[in-house]
Amino acid sequence: MKKKLIEIKNLNKHFVLDKKNTVFAVRNVSFDIYEGETVGLVGESGCGKTTLGRTVKGIYDTTSGDIIYDGKSIVDATKKEKREYTKKAQMIFQDPYSSLNPRLTVSQIIAEGMNAHKMYSKEKQSEKIEELLEKVGLDKNHANRFPHEFSGGQRQRVGIARALALKPKFIVCDEPTSALDVSIQAQVINLLKELQNEFNLTFLFIAHDLSMVKYISDRVGVMYLGELVELTTSNRIYSSSVHPYTEALMSAIPIPDPEVESSRERIKIEGELPSPINIPSIGCSFYNRCGYATDDCKTKVMKMKEIYPGHFATCDRARKR
DSSP states (O other): OOOEEEEEEEEEEEEEOSSSOEEEEEEEEEEEEETTOEEEEEOSTTSSHHHHHHHHHTSSOOSEEEEEETTEESTTOOHHHHHHHHHHEEEEOSOTTTSSOTTSOHHHHHHHHHHHTTOSOHHHHHHHHHHHHHHTTOOGGGGGSOGGGSOHHHHHHHHHHHHHTTOOSEEEEESTTTTSOHHHHHHHHHHHHHHHHHHTOEEEEEOSOHHHHHHHOSEEEEEETTEEEEEEEHHHHHHSOOSHHHHHHHHTSOOSOHHHHHHSOOOOOOSOOOOSBSOOSSSOTTGGGOTTOOHHHHHSOOOOEEEETTEEESOTTTTTO
């Protein structure tokens, strides 16, 4: 059995706006990520995917809960241990245009982390930068160019090279292809899979493109209003999802067959997405939009439970349907 690399336990991340209003961006999220696997994370815009990724990476401090990396808590870690974690856990950002400093050359961008952690001599550093550029499909002569001289796909490759520079074990990929053309998206996804196989990388892959997540992920988690509502293998969540929200999401995936696409029935979600501000502490967050909801769903505390072996969901009625 594979080793647990990341354990996320009852993680909460809240943003206080003022004395009366708090955004509950991530609420009681718990799951594990195993070494060498890719866990995909999907859900509507504003559901908390990016906030969860940034909190796990350490960009945001946790409000409560714990993040355990390789058996050690990051939340209760010493300054030295947290610094080591920032080296082992990296992030590839969504926008390749804003995530690279326009005033630095590609070489300087990739070297930032190396310099911060005092890795390599100047000569060795130059060799490593050239190696990384070649690994991500760029030419070593690109090292002295600035970000504005590259296309979006090339910039994202620079971002990937920067993430690899510190020899990480874990990378949070925050919608790394959403700002790219479709043809370039496939190239970047295939590059990530190749690098994962070569370096035994572990990915938390955040995206809204459900087909892409299925292609790259071993397991998939679905988020709704800050909560993880379902988690299972990639194949199972697309073929046998049990949470009503997940079912609706999967029914929205287009099928590349005009006859099948025109005849199939999509599950419509009624009502508006509730605000993440001042959410009730009990009851199902999907209650007001769910066609299966009962009075119990409004008052009962919903917790993630194993519906089938390796298949977890928060819906109490999942077994009955």
